[in-house]
Amino acid sequence: MADSVSGLSSVEAIDLTPVEKPRQLFLEVLYDWVTTVDHKKIGLMYIAYSLIFLVIGGIEAIVMRIQLAVPHNTFVSPQVFNRMFTLHGTTMVFFVGMPILFGFGNYLVPLMIGARDMAFPRLNAFSFWISAFGGFLLYYSFIGGSGLYGAGSAPDVGWFAYAPLTARVFSPGHSTDYWTLSILLSGIGSIGTALNIVATVICMRCPGMKLNRMPLLAWLYLVTSSMVFIAVSPLTAAQIMLMLDRYVGSHFFDAQAGGSAILWMHFFWIFGHPEVYILVLPAFAFANEIIPVFSRKAIFGYPAMVAASVGIGFISLSVWAHHMFAVGMGAGANVFFVFSTMIISVPTGIKIFNWLATIWGGKIRFASPMLFSVGFLFQFLVAGLTGIMLSVAPFDWQLTGSYFVVAHFHYVLVGAILFMIFAAFYYWFPKATGRMMSERLGKWHFWLMVIGFHLTFDFMHIPGLLGMPRRIYTYEPGRGWEIWNLLVSIGAVIQAIATLIFVYNLVHSYYKGEKAGNDPWDAWTLEWSTASPPPSYNFATTPIVHSRRPLWDIKHPEDPDWNYE
Amino acid sequence: MFIHSPSYFAQSSTSIFSPAGTPSHWIFTLSMFVLSITAVIFVIVAGLLTYALIRYRHRNLLTYNEPTQIYGSNQIELAWTVIPALIVVMLFLTASRVILATQDAKKPTDAVDVVVVGHQFWWEYRYPKLGIVTANELHVPVSDPAHPTPTYLEMSSADLDHSFWVPRLAGKMDLIPNRVNTMWIDPEAPGLYLGQCAQYCGVQHAKMLLRVYADSPKEFAAWVAQQQKPAVEDPAVAEGRAAFLRNACVNCHTISGTPANGRFGPDLTHLASRDTIASGAVENNPTNLKQWIDNPDSLKPGSLMPAMHLNDHDLNAITAYLTTLH
Ligand code: HEM
Numbered sequence: 001m002a003d004s005v006s007g008l009s010s011v012e013a014i015d016l017t018p019v020e021k022p023r024q025l026f027l028e029v030l031y032d033w034v035t036t037v038d039h040k041k042i043g044l045m046y047i048a049y050s051l052i053f054l055v056i057g058g059i060e061a062i063v064m065r066i067q068l069a070v071p072h073n074t075f076v077s078p079q080v081f082n083r084m085f086t087l088h089g090t091t092m093v094f095f096v097g098m099p100i101l102f103g104f105g106n107y108l109v110p111l112m113i114g115a116r117d118m119a120f121p122r123l124n125a126f127s128f129w130i131s132a133f134g135g136f137l138l139y140y141s142f143i144g145g146s147g148l149y150g151a152g153s154a155p156d157v158g159w160f161a162y163a164p165l166t167a168r169v170f171s172p173g174h175s176t177d178y179w180t181l182s183i184l185l186s187g188i189g190s191i192g193t194a195l196n197i198v199a200t201v202i203c204m205r206c207p208g209m210k211l212n213r214m215p216l217l218a219w220l221y222l223v224t225s226s227m228v229f230i231a232v233s234p235l236t237a238a239q240i241m242l243m244l245d246r247y248v249g250s251h252f253f254d255a256q257a258g259g260s261a262i263l264w265m266h267f268f269w270i271f272g273h274p275e276v277y278i279l280v281l282p283a284f285a286f287a288n289e290i291i292p293v294f295s296r297k298a299i300f301g302y303p304a305m306v307a308a309s310v311g312i313g314f315i316s317l318s319v320w321a322h323h324m325f326a327v328g329m330g331a332g333a334n335v336f337f338v339f340s341t342m343i344i345s346v347p348t349g350i351k352i353f354n355w356l357a358t359i360w361g362g363k364i365r366f367a368s369p370m371l372f373s374v375g376f377l378f379q380f381l382v383a384g385l386t387g388i389m390l391s392v393a394p395f396d397w398q399l400t401g402s403y404f405v406v407a408h409f410h411y412v413l414v415g416a417i418l419f420m421i422f423a424a425f426y427y428w429f430p431k432a433t434g435r436m437m438s439e440r441l442g443k444w445h446f447w448l449m450v451i452g453f454h455l456t457f458d459f460m461h462i463p464g465l466l467g468m469p470r471r472i473y474t475y476e477p478g479r480g481w482e483i484w485n486l487l488v489s490i491g492a493v494i495q496a497i498a499t500l501i502f503v504y505n506l507v508h509s510y511y512k513g514e515k516a517g518n519d520p521w522d523a524w525t526l527e528w529s530t531a532s533p534p535p536s537y538n539f540a541t542t543p544i545v546h547s548r549r550p551l552w553d554i555k556h557p558e559d560p561d562w563n564y565e
Numbered sequence: 566m567f568i569h570s571p572s573y574f575a576q577s578s579t580s581i582f583s584p585a586g587t588p589s590h591w592i593f594t595l596s597m598f599v600l601s602i603t604a605v606i607f608v609i610v611a612g613l614l615t616y617a618l619i620r621y622r623h624r625n626l627l628t629y630n631e632p633t634q635i636y637g638s639n640q641i642e643l644a645w646t647v648i649p650a651l652i653v654v655m656l657f658l659t660a661s662r663v664i665l666a667t668q669d670a671k672k673p674t675d676a677v678d679v680v681v682v683g684h685q686f687w688w689e690y691r692y693p694k695l696g697i698v699t700a701n702e703l704h705v706p707v708s709d710p711a712h713p714t715p716t717y718l719e720m721s722s723a724d725l726d727h728s729f730w731v732p733r734l735a736g737k738m739d740l741i742p743n744r745v746n747t748m749w750i751d752p753e754a755p756g757l758y759l760g761q762c763a764q765y766c767g768v769q770h771a772k773m774l775l776r777v778y779a780d781s782p783k784e785f786a787a788w789v790a791q792q793q794k795p796a797v798e799d800p801a802v803a804e805g806r807a808a809f810l811r812n813a814c815v816n817c818h819t820i821s822g823t824p825a826n827g828r829f830g831p832d833l834t835h836l837a838s839r840d841t842i843a844s845g846a847v848e849n850n851p852t853n854l855k856q857w858i859d860n861p862d863s864l865k866p867g868s869l870m871p872a873m874h875l876n877d878h879d880l881n882a883i884t885a886y887l888t889t890l891h
């Protein structure tokens with residue numbers, strides 16, 4: 001059907017015969033990948049390296065959850081526990097979340113806008129390698145943290161590394177330096193990639209693809225990437241200031257010399273809050289592509305979706321201090337940040353309602369990508385609602401720094417973002433490899449993940465409401481926290497099993513999966529018009545588009561989209 | 566792998582849903598309001614989603630024709646922008662009222678003042694008007710509604726960020742070096758209220774526990790009178806006293822009326838009047854006390870008190886001396 005190109009086509013006919021590749025030696029293959037500037041290979045490398053870190057970060061989570069399964073447990077020492085949550089948080093945010101989303105962006109954005117590569121292919125390779133190096137450096141701290149001959153000493157300052165805990169008196173040795181450098185390098189990489197994506201989306205669109213015809217994914221990556229400049233730059237500055245404090249004797253954050261701990265909080269959260277949206281907007285982007293295809297309907301309210309995304313981008317820059325309701329900013333500042341935080345729920349709500357309207361009246365196919373998207377919709381709804389609770393400052397005085405917050409942000413990070421990442425894997429794997437992922441394993445993965453997720457993170461809200469702070473390596477019995485912690489830990493193990501099934505599915509399907517063809521989901525955007533996997537030049541001839549859904553136009557010449565735009 | 570729980574811990578709730586004082590009551594009411602609104606929104610949206618997913622599911626993946634394409638609708642779009650915006654405004658106004666009432670409350674003249682200093686990993690409490698210094702166990706009076714005597718806490722930190730959180734009495738407030746934050750609590754019923762530090766502050770953040778004793782006005786007056794007395798001098802333990810003064814204990818601890826005036830660690834003047842040691846980590850009894858002095862790390866790994874390496878004789882003598890400090 002997809003190939004029955006009619007006279008009214010909006011994409012020029014393309015030669016789809018796969019290119020025969022000669023067999024290569026291992027070293028040649030390695031050389032090929034290390035030196036590549038092809039956006040698809042770089043995208044895949046990002047994805048591969050963040051998958052490795054996902055497993056590492058997952059192991060750290062499991063260690064924490066074993067320790068907390070029962071009160072007064074001595075499975076790990078306090079020091080080890082503190083390192084675990086520091087590494088887990090840092091790894092998941094900087095070396096799983098950011099790179100995996102940049103990986104998908106790298107892979108998909110040029111394909112979806114009909115370009116042959118990113119605007120700056122070599123900058124792209126540089127950004128990848130410097131970020132990856134940042135990740136390795138974080139783990140190198142195990143060896144180098146207290147000097148080469150000292151005992152292993154990963155950082156234990158928490159992923160937001162509040163001053164003055166990071167001052168040299170409280171954090172001797174080098175582990176904090178590794179943390180700082182690692183964030184600094186990955187930040188540089190992120191800024192490079194963000195710049196590249198913005199330039200690509202602005203300059204490289206194929207003929208006919210006006211801004212208001214871009215796939216929503218491209219829009220969201222444009223917004224996310226713009227936010228990366230604004231948000232990551234202060235973080236980078238803060239890391240440099242911290243290094244100056246530690247080694248040059250400046251006193252930005254050094255409380256004992258009159259420096260300010262609150263200054264660090266501002267710098268950090270001016271990055272940290274937009275960061276959440278930097279991570280979640282790509283998840284929205286995947287939902288925007290997958291939900292319509294599996295409901296067989298055009299996205300409801302394209303302009304509203306774009307406006308809401310841009311709105312979220314702007315508002316998210318003015319809400320950072322809602323992480324600081326308990327630092328004593330005074331009533332005036334608290335009131336301001338309550339308002340800016342709450343108002344962001346309006347554009348976010350618009351998105352949820354538009355997805356609902358897209359599903360409404362459609363013909364829903366529950367293949368794995370859609371299953372994960374449905375999980376995303378419900379879980380993101382809950383995350384949004386607990387977010388509203390946290391935006392009510394007095395309620396937040398009770399909840400911040402408690403397990404309720406941990407539950408809330410995992411609803412966002414796992415329930416929304418990770419679920420959409422899984423959805424994206426099932427959806428685009430056939431494009432990248434030419435093979436389908438196993439649906440049977442996909443269903444196992446999905447259901448175990450859903451059960452594990454809810455066991456873990458639903459019940460994690462409760463000890464928070466019962467007064468359990470976060471980042472504690474053990475707790476006192478008798479406060480009603482025990483049963484919930486046990487359930488939470490069981491849930492975490494189930495999620496780990498689900499993730500292993502997923503990894504197995506990836507590997508297995510790569511070799512043995514069913515052949516996919518070019519357009520297995522009967523989709524509408526440009527990436528499905530090229531071969532699977534796409535040749536290194538993406539498109540033999542530059543596509544020309546006339547509407548938001550170019551392949552719909554080909555498949556439905558009697559009723560093309562451009563009639564309605 | 567597992568060890569047993571000490572029994573002295575009161576089976577006491579730290580739930581935010583059993584408020585026992587003024588700011589926490591306000592917060593509780595507001596929280597229930599917010600919870601109900603979000604619950605209603607959840608039921609409506611999740612209900613619609615579930616309905617749509619069931620109603621429009623399509624099992625046969627091969628034979629379908631495309632459903633009617635709908636590209637959007639301005640009226641609908643407007644409705645689900647305006648309605649949430651109105652809800653937000655309402656929530657904002659309610660939240661702001663509680664913020665202002667709590668943070669801009671006027672301090673009554675009968676308020677009790679306490680200076681709270683957070684330390685890695687314990688709490689210092691000073692009552693400047695009453696001339697009392699104590700640690701880890703905060704005593705405050707229960708208010709008589711006719712003459713409210715809330716307790717005003719002036720909070721700062723000696724080292725890192727900490728956070729004071731006793732959920733049944735109030736929300737948390739951070740203690741930050743170089744900065745003075747204030748909060749107030751006003752318990753309405755006598756009892757022991759537990760909590761703990763809520764801002765990560767290093768190795769033993771987990772065992773920086775908080776104990777607030779709300780005393781009836783009479784009990785409170787008695788407690789004050791007892792704390793104002795000089796340290797007990799029991800000739801039977803003179804040897805322990807001498808050993809205490811001879812050793813490095815004095816560098817970090819104060820016992821009023823003796824040359825010991827260190828300020829790095831908790832004041833020990835009335836140590837025996839406290840239920841726990843090490844910021845609530847263990848019960849205050851001679852066995853624990855002795856083990857603590859011998860090797861604090863064995864009870865609270867990462868504690869900043871060094872092991873004192875005393876000989877058995879001194880260890881026993883000092884323990885005996887400390888148990889007399891009522
Ligand atoms: C199976 C999945 C996961 C489990 C069971 C899990 C569990 C945990 C636990 C137990 C903590 C420590 C809470 C504390 O005491 O403070 C934590 C913290 C955290 N997690 Fe996860 N997590 C999971 C996945 C993720 C993912 C996918 C992300 C991000 C993409 C993430 C980001 C974080 C962050 C940022 C922190 C805070 C670390 C800190 O306090 O410094 N987690 N998680």
Ligand SMILES: [Cu+2]
Nearest residue numbers: 727762766773
């Ligand atoms: Cu603390």
